[in-house]
Amino acid sequence: MDLICEDSSYIHFTRTASSDKSSHYKCLKPFDQERKKEVLLPKWTKVLLIVLSVSVVCALVGICALGMRLSHAKHCSISVSDQYHNDTDYKGKFEELRVQYEETLGKLNRLNQSTGSALCAVHWIHSGGKCYYFSTVKMNWMQTRDYCVTLGGHLVIITSKAVQDFLVSEVKETHWIGLNDLETEGHWVWVNNQPLNDSMEFWMKRENGESEPDNWTKDHPAGEDCACLGHINGETDFWTDAFCFEEKRFVCEAPASV
The missing domain is CATH 3.10.100.10 (Mannose-Binding Protein A, subunit A)
Known part of the structure; x- marks a missing residue:
């Protein structure tokens, strides 16, 4: 039995069996059209994917920038620490020289008092x-x-x-x-x-x-x-x-x- 489909796009039909052994027919869309319907995505989904892609890129850039800042901050902290230690070393050396000077001056004064003689600088x-x-x-x-x-x-x-x-x-x-x-x-x-x-x-x-x-x-x-x-x-x-x-x-x- 031929089945005439009202929509010309329905060009395939099939025969189904029923319990009373009579045959029924129905119109089917072409296979390619069904597959296209399944693959096509709405416009808002594409927009969402683009936004997500841009967000991922921005996140990566932000992570890289943060990493560079952390590296620079670590380097600066090391430099400041080194400078602090250098300053501390200089202060320590200066203090040692000051103590040596005072000790030497005290020895000279005691020598002058014990000998009763006065001292002059070198070449004087x-x-x-x-x-x-x-x-x-x-x-x-x-x-x-x-x-x-x-x-x-x-x-x-x-x-x-x-x-x-x-x-x-x-x-x-x-x-x-x-x-x-x-x-x-x-x-x-x-x-x-x-x-x-x-x-x-x-x-x-x-x-x-x-x-x-x-x-x-x-x-x-x-x-x-x-x-x-x-x-x-x-x-x-x-x-x-x-x-x-x-x-x-x-x-x-x-x-x-x-």
Whole structure:
């Protein structure tokens, strides 16, 4: 028996058996159309899959970034820790040096008390409770004044015959001393701003009566405003005034440690 299907797409039919042994027929869709119906997905499902894919990618990127930050933070924490330990080491070494310095200073003080003698720094000579430094280089007067200060002293101040004689015995050529009249011509003062005592001076005396200081201006109009021990000719047992820009050796003075 032929079965006519109302929809032309229903082109297959089948025969089924019933209990009364009569035959029944029904229209069927083609197999390919049934399979397409099963495979096709709704649009919202595709959108959901895209969103999920993007979310997964973002999550992976976030995990990578977090890992990099954690690695950087760990490196920084190690660097900070190393710096902290280095600072601690430096502080410890500084403290050790400070303790050694105090111990050494204490030993020197005890040595001074036990021997009753005063001590001077290396390259300084002790005399009459003071220390004297005789330079081996030459500078102008202003430079020597500042240099003696950096050594912890000042240009030598001569206020007694004993000091004058000691200096003369130690030098073989002219040396700067701490006497000048830079501010007021003829008014000589020491580097400690104390004026020269006229009863305790050792200026060079000439037979013709032209004694030092003479403020010689022939070679330079500013004149001679700084005092030195000795003369360029080699004598050292008197004072002369000289141009402050000349370079000479010098004598520094500092109190002796007791």
